[in-house]
Amino acid sequence: MKAAVIESVGRAVVTEVPDPTPGPREVVVEVAACGLCGTDLHILQGEFAPKLPIVPGHEFAGEVAGVGSQVTEVAVGDRVAVDPSLYCYECRYCRTGHNNLCERWAAIGVTTAGGAAQYALAPVANCVKLPEHVRTEDAALVEPLSCAVRGYDVLQSRLGAHVLIYGSGTMGLMMLELAKRTGAASVDVIDVNPARLETARQLGVSASAASADELDRPQGWDVVVDATGNAAAIQDGLGRVAKAGTFLQFGVADYATRVTIDPYRIYNQEITITGSMAVLHSFERAAELFANGVLDPQVFISDRIPLARYPQALEQFAAGVGRKIVVVP
Ligand SMILES: [Zn+2]
């Protein structure tokens, strides 16, 4: 089969690799579409993935093309979205319900062959069947959505909150769509890129601007979400949290990024600073929200690029052009 392969740091190719064979409790998925994400760029830069070469792609959906000897839950022809998380279920974090912080954390497309290929392997437990009306190629969005759902689990968000989101790329826009459904009193979005901000406006925001200085809310926001990973945005956002408010680090910063905090204010105003990492018991719910139309795939997927052009798709993503880019085998 054809697959994208990140061969070494900085080098991605599309090449021929052996077809996957399912283990007893595994499924072969014929990939319909696979999303690109910041994690793929980190892998290309030599972070995250312990071993190269790797077939990337952790955001994918497709049709079941083969099942292992002990699989009864899905059958050939079923359409599924795949939760890429691979947990050990044995370490302290797994045993205390923090599986996404597993000591042997692994994921399809990060530590094992992923979905940027014609076929991908997944444990049957990671496959969620798609209802009739969901288009398979759109369901590549379920994985990033499940990360956003996890973000709101961490926030334990309350009705009537004033929410400020930094970044209106795919993840910021997903946080926006979910914020509207958590009963936020207002949702404001910050982005320095006017084209991206325009999409946020199209989806419906209370206010949007290139800087929070332009928004009239001196008392700050109850919930501030960074969906950029950018130091300047994070630093600014930390200062915009209202008394008793929460700052959520949702965007993936580079390892070396540093910002300063104000311990007195954290104490005196009871401010919470927290983070959310990937997926935790949120994939199934994301699939259900997706099936219920929580977001419009036509807005969220800006580019559908043939798998053969994976390296170019990655370049376009790195340049920040478009919203979710998916490759189609
Ligand atoms: Zn991702």
Ligand SMILES: [Zn+2]
């Ligand atoms: Zn574990």
